[in-house]
Amino acid sequence: MKATTERYRTLGIKLTPQRLAILECLDGNKSHPSAEDIYKEVLKRFPTMSFATVYNTLEVLREKGGVQALTIDPDRMRYDPDTMGHHHLICQRCRKVVDVHSDVKVDIPEDMAHGFEITGSHMEFYGLCPKCKAKED
């Protein structure tokens, strides 16, 4: 059994060919794809694939912790199969997103937490990616 299938099962959801294709598309994907990116990719293998199935599956995966929804793009949701804590570099010109795995522990002082019970954190670094920086001149 493929590793992807195995991991899928551990999520405790019904396994379908479409869902398997979506998970394989996400597997190790560092491009932070949008739902449409995933749809287009999976469409190559499943010409009858529905957009609704992509959204439904992503929502289920998100609930089960199989994918992380990122709000880093003003225009659309982005998805990240890497659900371990990490941060992101975002190109403000072309919207490219790159992972930043940092050991730096991000903590907030107790007196600034305003009574919140903090469960996670995320750092975003904005700037220009190498390609867009080159075009700038």
Place this chain on the structure above:
Amino acid sequence: MKATTERYRTLGIKLTPQRLAILECLDGNKSHPSAEDIYKEVLKRFPTMSFATVYNTLEVLREKGGVQALTIDPDRMRYDPDTMGHHHLICQRCRKVVDVHSDVKVDIPEDMAHGFEITGSHMEFYGLCPKCKAKED
């Protein structure tokens, strides 16, 4: 002349009663309102106010640096008149957003920048606000 009016002029945009109302609504506003929040608020004083005017004005203000657009809410854009670098606490249940002004310098090691030219950063802390934490039990 009111301080708000004065600051508005320094942005170099045409001053209208509607725009003034929007800026006054934003002035010192710590609630990180959505466009609709602002629309509803301004509607009280300008019953003929158009949604398009709110969006147009927010876009102009954003370009001129008079307001910051936040992508911290999956459902809608949020706006923040505080354009000085600061971070946010976000309640994942009710979407309440609270400012975090921290002196902690947020920097990324050169070797993790992936060639990006970094122009800014933003930290998000997720969790439950006091009210939602109380309901949790």
Place this chain on the structure above:
DNA sequence: GTTACTGCAAAGCTTTTGCATCCCT
């Protein structure tokens, strides 16, 4: 056999745009 997923289409929301009119400078 049941449960629940798929696919299609339509609807829902937020945000944008076109255009005629009006108003600030």
Place this chain on the structure above:
DNA sequence: AGGGATGCAAAAGCTTTGCAGTAAC
């Protein structure tokens, strides 16, 4: 006076939903 903003409505883009048929368990 002229350029730009307003207001209205319609459109656009992303995402969700209802439903009948179908596949996974």
